[in-house]
Amino acid sequence: MTADDRGEPGPVAVLANPTAGRGRHRGLLPRLLEGLATSGRRVQVLTASSPAEAEAACHAAVADGVGALVAVGGDGTVHRALQAVAGTTVPFGPVPAGTGNDFAVDTGFPADPLRAVEVIAEALRAGRSRAVDLARMSGADGVDRWYGAVLAAGFDAIVxxxxxxxxxxxxxxxYDLAILVELARLRPRRYTLRLDGVAHELDAVLVAxxxxxxxxxxxxICPAADPTDGLLDVVVGGRIDRRTLIRVKPRIYQGxxxxxxxxxxxxxxxVELTAEGITTYADGERALDLPVTITAVPGALRLLR
Structure with a gap:
């Protein structure tokens, strides 16, 4: 008989990336697991030796009836976990321990991993979760992927x-060398951007x-984006030359x-997005080739906060 058969919540599955953030939080994992255990729930660490295995392990855990999924790492680790919990009722907690922790911070979690675990453990104890939106992208070959933060489809994706x-x-x-190489090759590309069915033809070097x-x-990059409004924000940098891009790029940190x-x-x-020769990056992870269709899915994720 399983925990679910007895009416008890399933375990908290934990996907941990020991290489996230160049390994600077590697030694913190035991304390993070202890913090999750204060929820009174059994904690189950998922094993994986590659991003593909990590994603498969998350799918298997959700199929086996886990009570929650927690990802310890950066946006890439979160991205893998989202593929399993998106559109389900399994609540999710991101513990920011990577180089980039944009999704966790933007959805209200503390930037400190130990404090984020405290928030998640308290939500587990209280049986509380909050709905946020996700974006679902579909490729021309019918493949679907979910993402939580930003899809890059211009200069940053090319880099x-x-x-x-x-x-x-x-x-x-x-990465720094790749920037220099692509700056030297910088040129606007022709995009077709269809927004809720209305087409825009434009030349651009940056699309997010x-x-x-x-x-x-x-x-x-998209300072007005809100993961609870049921909408996608699109920012396009048009016919920008190298000198202008170098000047404007630092302003992105302030929006x-x-x-x-x-x-x-x-x-x-x-949002339907078409251009030649672009591979998109979602949450910093290599995603689908253009063309893609991206849809805002309200309340697609339950967050433990």
């Missing part, structure tokens, strides 16, 4: 794709479709870039 193909140098310098305001570790005359903002429930 990520370049960095992922490079074998040298290792670490953050590889957001459920939450920030990406990349606190860059407020003031949206006042630049070459930057446009939109809001819609459904």
């Amino acid at each position: 990520n794709e370049r960095a992922n193909r490079m074998r040298w140098p290792r670490g953050p310098r590889r 479709v957001a459920n939450c305001p920030t990406y990349g570790g606190g860059m407020r 003031t870039h949206v006042t630049h005359p070459l930057v446009a903002s939109y809001r819609a429930r459904t």
Whole structure:
């Protein structure tokens, strides 16, 4: 007989990424697990040796009837876990322990991992969860993916794709070099942007479709995005040259870039995005090739807070 058969809640499954944030919180995991155990619930650590295995482990845990899922790591770890809990009643808790923790912070969790666990444990004790929106993207081949924060489909996505193909140098310098290479190749691309059925043809170097305001570790790319309003925010950087992009990019941390005359903002429930040769990145993770259709799904996730 399972816990569910006895009317008891299932265990709290924990997906932990020991390499998140370059491993700086690796030694903290036992304390985080102890904090979750104060909820009075059994804690079950999921095992995985790759992102694909992590995602599969989360799907298996949800199918087995876990009472909650907690992700310890950054936005990439959260992204893997979201694929399993999106659209279900299984509550979710993100513990920010990565390089980028945008989804956790934007949805109200403390940036400190121990404090975030306290919030999650209290919600578990109280049986409390709160609904937030997620974005669902669908590719031309029928594949669906969920994301919580931001979909990048312009210069930032191109840089990520370049960095992922490079074998040298290792670490953050590889990303810095990828930026320099792609800045040298910077050119506007032609996009078709269909917002709730209304088409816009435009040339742009930066396109972001957001459920939450920030990406990349606190860059407020879509500063007005609200994960509880049932809408997606779209920010487009138009025919921007290299010099202008270098000047405008630092303003993204404050969200003031949206006042630049070459930057446009939109809001819609459904966004269809088409361009040639772009692979999108969602929550910092490699996602689908364009074209994609992105839909805001109200209340698709129950958060433990």
